[in-house]
Amino acid sequence: MEKGTGFRGREWIIQIAVALAYALAYCAIRPFSDAHWSLTSGLRFACLLLIPYRYWAALAIGEVVPLAYSVFGNVGLFGVVTASIWSIPPMAIAMPVVWFCRSRLALFPAQRVVDMKALLICALVTSLLWATVTYAGYLTATDPTMHVTLIMFAGVFVGSYVAILTLATWPLFIKVARNGRSVRDMLIEATNSSLASDTVLCALPALVAIAFLSAQLDANSAVVLQMSLFIPVAWLTLKYGWRGAAASGPLAVACVCALTLSVPDPVVIQAQFFVAFAVTFLFAMGARITSQLHAQQQQRLSVDKALSVAQQAFHQGELRMRQASAQLDLVGGAVSLTNGRILRNVQRFLSPDERAILVRDATQTKDRIFGLAESFHPIAWRERGLPAALKETIGRVLDEAGIAYRFEMGGRGLSKLAPSVHQAIYRAACEAIAQVCTQLTCSQVTLLLRGGELHGRRWAALRVVGINDEMDVGRLARRIALSGNIAAKLGVNPNQGPSLTTQAELFDGIVHSARSAASSSVSVLLYDAQHLWGIERVQPRQAQMWVR
Structure with missing residues (x-):
């Protein structure tokens, strides 16, 4: 019982604090508030x-007292009926509309996402309701000197609409940008x-300068110059999307409204409508830009995730090999x-020729098994690392084919590359060597491997150069007989298509090939595998304008 009473007491305190x-x-x-702003x-x-539903009643009560005090002080001027209409809290009038937009139109689809389309609809309908109630009060006023026209309705509507889009922007901006951080971290x-x-150093001085110049000119020139106040806002919107419009839009509107007289004049109403149109257009354009940028980011994340999965599959395949x-x-x-053992047991029953054949077949079987194991994954790689495989295993295969081989390694960070990148380097080197050795006159192969770091990403670049010697006819026949086995001994399938390019793209790299009568070369650039950390994903449909 005490716990429940304490909770209710604390809740009442919060309700009273919200109302006050x-x-x-x-x-x-x-x-500082008037009809045009x-x-x-x-x-x-x-x-x-931004305030939860359970405190809405406190908000309405907090508005009733000051509103009734200001309205009923003018009962003698407008009459009791007008005072009664205007004493209805606009907060209560807007509650059904805002509730519908928040709950049914999903104005906040996620915790840090705002649907700009629903926000604009909510602001438009709410402004229309408030303007209608205010205009109804004007129609029932008893002041004989008051001339009620539709221009007054338009002025009240536009003034509320512009104020909503400007004054409610920064709180929404803070809500979207907070992301669970403290106020100090956000600042x-x-x-x-x-x-x-950009807002403080570029947009704000430009807005102040334009507003100052506009105040010095005549009315017609000032209106034209005031339209240019939204140029800095448009620049920030194109650069930063919705956040640029949210940061600088209220400043531009404040400058325009400060220079505009609050009178029911058609020229003033036209200026107000231009402000409303400009703000709406900039917010819609910023929301569209932000939505497109987010969609592109999600697409990049999906591609990167697919590449990460493919790299892991490549790594697992290498481990199995x-x-x-x-x-x-x-x-x-x-x-x-x-x-x-079999040879020792049966050699006394075999003739010398049969024994030699049996020994040869056993040796060939053993060599084929070990050769197949080397093509899968060299023993030098397993025991002494990637440089040993690039130098010893490839060198032995080329030496058996009668091709001179030279290997050079330099740069930094090669040992810190991911295991999958090491595997890709070896396979790319084998593929490239098999390509340059397709020319039967190839007599010398050079493999250059370099490592480095660029923009926080480690990379590895290898270059294979094959030198052709058409004058070396003496060894040409031997190379013709043995060059066909180079690809098989290196574990390369010559009929599998452009696997080198596909493998390089898997690691965000590129391949460049060049061939001439004297030489042929293949260059491959590979980047280190990046671990992508996911962010909160909210997939918007193409027609929606969701901002984050």
């Missing part, structure tokens, strides 16, 4: 968007961001021992 805080904020902002409309709209990040520097190579080595040793 809103009433104080309303009273503080009310003197209704700051109180922006305040109540922002509160309805530090905002101070160091390029958006803040390494295990198969080790098992083949064991099988080759067992077969060699078995053939030796």
Whole structure:
């Protein structure tokens, strides 16, 4: 019982605090609010968007007292009916609309996502409702000097709409950007961001200069110059999307509204409509740019994730080949021992020629098994690392084919590359050597391997150069007989298509080949495998304008 009573008491305290805080904020902002820029409309709209439903009643109560005090003080001027209409809290009038947009139109599809289309619809409908109630109060007013026209309705509507899009923007911007961080961390990040520097150093001085010049000119020239206030906002919107419009849009609107007289004049209403159109267009364009950028980012993440999965599959395949190579080595040793025992047991029953044939077949079987194991995964690689495989294994294969071989390795960071990149380097080297050795006049092969780091990513580049010697006819016949076995001994299938290019693309690399009468070369660039950390994914449909 005590626990429940304490909870209810604390809840009542929170409700009273919310009502008082809103009433104080309303009273503080009310003197600066007028018909053509209704700051109180922006305040109540922002509160309805960001404050939970359970505190809405406290918000309405917090608005009733100061509103009734200001309205009924003018009962003698407008009459009781008008005072009664205007004393209805606009907060209560907008609650059904905001609730529908938040719950049914999914104004906040996720915790840090805002649907700009739903926000604009909510602001438009809410402004229409508030303008309708205000206009109804004007129609029932008893003041004989008041001339009620539709221009007054348009002015009240546009003033509320512009104030909503400007005053409610920064709270939404903070809600989207917070991401569970403290206020101190947000301020530090905002101070160091390029958006803040561009807004403070570029957009704000330009807006102040344009506003100052506009105040010095006549009315017609001032209207034209005021339209240019949205050029800096458009620049930031194109550069940063919705965040650029949210950061600089309220500043531009404040400059325009500060220079505009609050009178029911058609020229003033046209200026207000231009402000409303400009703000709506910039927010919609910024939301579309942000949505497209997010979709591109999600597509890049999907591609990177697919590449990561493919790299892991490539790595697992290499591990299986390494295990198969080790098992083949064991099988080759067992077969060699078995053939030796069989030969010792039956050699007294065989003639010398039969014994020689049996020894030759046993040796060839052992060599084929060990050769197959080497093509899968060289033993030098398993025991002494990648440089040994590139130097010894490839060198032995080329030496058997009568081709001179030279290997050079330099740079830095090669040992820190991921195992999958080491595997890709060896396979790419084998593929490249098999390509340059397709010319029968190839007499010398050079393999150059370099490593480095660029923009935080390690890379490896290998270059295979084959020198052709058409004058060396003496060894040409031997190379013709043995060059066909180079690809098989290196574990390369010459009929599998452009596997080298595919393998390089798997590691975000490129392949360049060149061939001439004197030489042929293949260059391959590979990047280290990157581990991609996922972010909160909200997949928007193409027609939606979701901002983050």
